[in-house]
Amino acid sequence: MLKALVIGVSDYTSIKQQNLPFCKNDIHVVRDSLVSGLKTDKSNVNTCGETGIVTGAEFLCALNNLxxxxxxxDTVIFYFSGHGGSLPDGHHLFLSDAAIKTKDIIENLEKAPAKNKIVILDCCMSGNFTIDQTATFNIDEAVEEFAGRGYAVLASSNATQLSFGHPDKPISLFTSFLCEALNDVHIIRQGKKSLYDISKLLFLYLDIWNKKNPHKQQTPIFRANMGGTIFFEVQEYHPYLTARIYEETEDYIIYAVEPLHTGSLKRYAVKVILKSPFSFEEISIANHEIVNKVKKADVYKNDISQKRWQGKSANLVFCYFGRDESDIVNSNYLCHTTWVDEHQDKKWWYRIDNNSIIINDIHFNIHSYYENLKIFTEENIGDKDILIEKTKSIMSHLITLAEKVIGLYNEFLNGTKSEETLMDDLGTIIPSIDKYYFEETDLAIPPIELQEWSQCCSNLSATIHDFTLFYNKRYLSTKTPDNRIACMNMTVSRYYDDLETLKKIMI
Known part of the structure; x- marks a missing residue:
């Protein structure tokens, strides 16, 4: 459940500071955006400052109640709009009659039992704060417990900048862009918005503003000790359900039919388990039988493909033949075949080389390595418990290193690190990522029951290793600065998605 405290201080008469009339308006637009953009129950959004006045006592009472x-x-969101400034002991938020140290507020919120907390500060010099070290993934915890746990702080300006009101709206500039990002429907994926995508869009809006308004720069700051990111469920998601085909006959099992359709061809890949040691001649006969069964199948990946191909016969059918389920799981096949209809260029599809042959109008690609690979696989399947323990150990190191990389990269985006400094910092981390990545690739082959989990870990490991490619002095000449940022942002997004996928797989 999402719970929020939204505070706007407009009246500073008591402490003889300039009043900020737009801050009490910020309360309404933020509350409405939390309700409309993140689907927060309105009753769970408490506000302070409707009259413009927020006293220290009122503030502390509201914070304690939250x-x-x-x-x-729960997820907790704390939002503040008002005066802010740096005093000798650090940054403070100014209320109508008092000043409260920003770090104390963050530390108090961190003690809340909620799994994650988001602090949003729209005030001058709000980037003048520090956080504890980045998230550390413990080998004994589940990814589900780690991902999204911790706190994040999103500030409207860096440690020396002012925060401004919007020139065309009766609200603050930062809050205007924040609400646009919260309400954006184009960042919804599978019914969810992520804190990462919201903050990235907010950064984009302010980057555009800064380019157009060089004399009123606001550089937003994002820092977190959170593992992964937070995903907010904002709409019902009904994934397209791909039909599954499984059929067992006396001679073979159709294990899976997978759609490979393009815009111009309806194509299927069929995974088949042979129940007897058939000759290739016998396989060709079975192949025609399988083609006749599946070529008018309705198996698609999405609605668009279904509308395009439903009711039509397949143009191509690829069949992959193994002798047991382990062959299918490990993608080790005795042979794979190609069948095409009469409208295709058979000279192209039925090309012959040293490993291929045509039998009964079926093109065979024979895998001469099948037996050797099968023996190798059987001899190198790891013990389940040992493999789980080793994989968890490696992934705990890799995920912790990934969070360090993202923390350093965020400081580069925050403008507190130069690209040269970022590369120097990452230079001390890259060797460790390389080490654990190659350890993961050298693990034993997983038994069938661990296959999905192991593959997800391998995918996540490879994504983390990609962090070593962009701000690595060895590859500096291969990309422009803007391209490095684009590649890094895409990899961070993929890292969060990989973590989310791994959360769903229990072992």
Whole structure:
């Protein structure tokens, strides 16, 4: 459940500071955006400052009530709009009659039982804060417990900048862009918005503003000790369900039919288990039988493909023949075949080389390595418990290193690190990522029951290793600075998606 405290301080008469009339308006637009953009229950959004006045006592009472009302599965959002400034002991938020140290507020929120907390500060010099070290993944915890746990702080300006009101709206500039990002429907994926995508879009809006308004620069700051990111469920998601075909006959099992359709061809890949040691001649006969069964099948990946091909016969059918389920799982096949209809260029599809042959109008590609690979696989399947332990150990190191990389990269985006400094910092981390990545690739082959989990870990490991490619002095000449940022952003997004996928797989 998402719970929020939204504060706007407009009246500073008591402490003889300039009043900020737009801050009490910020309360309404932020509350409405949390409701409309993140589907927060309106009753879970508490506000302070409707009259423009927020006293220290009122503030502390509201903050304490927020902390006490949260449960372990909740997400907490704290938003402040008003004066802010740096005093000798650090950054402070200014209320109508008092100043409260920003770090104290963050530390108090961190003690809340909620799994994650988001602090949003729209005030001058709001980037003048530090956070504890980046998230550390413990080998004994589940990814589900790690991902999204911790806190993140999103500030409207860096440690020396002012925060401005919007020139055309009765609200603040930062809050205007924040609400646009919260309400954006184009960042919804599979019914969810992520904190990462919201902050990235917000950064983009302010980057555009800064380019157009060089004399009123606001550089937003994002820092977090959170593992992964937070995903907000904002709409019902009904994934397209691909039909599954499984059929067992006396001679073979159709294990799976997978759609490979393009815009111009309807194509299927069929995974087949042979129940007897058939000759290639016998396989060709079975192949025609299988083609007749599946060529008018309705198996698609999405609605667009279904509308395009439903009711039509396949143009191509690829069949992959193994002798047992382990062959299918490990993608080790005795042979694979190609059948094409009479409208295709058979000279192209039925090309002959040293490993191929045509039998009964079926093109065979024979895998001469099949037996050797099968023996190798059987001899190198790891013990389940040992493999789980080794994989968890490696992934705990890799995920912790990934969070360090992202933390350093965020400081580069925040403008507190130069690209040269970022590369120097990453130079001390890259060797460790290389080490654990290659250890993961050298693990034993997983038994069938671990296959999906192991593959997800391998995917995540490869994504983390990609972090070593962009700000590595060895590859500096291969990309422009803008291209490095684009590649890194895409990899960070993929890392969060890989973590989310791994959360769903239990072992």
């Amino acid at each position: 902390i006490l009302s949260t449960g372990t599965g």
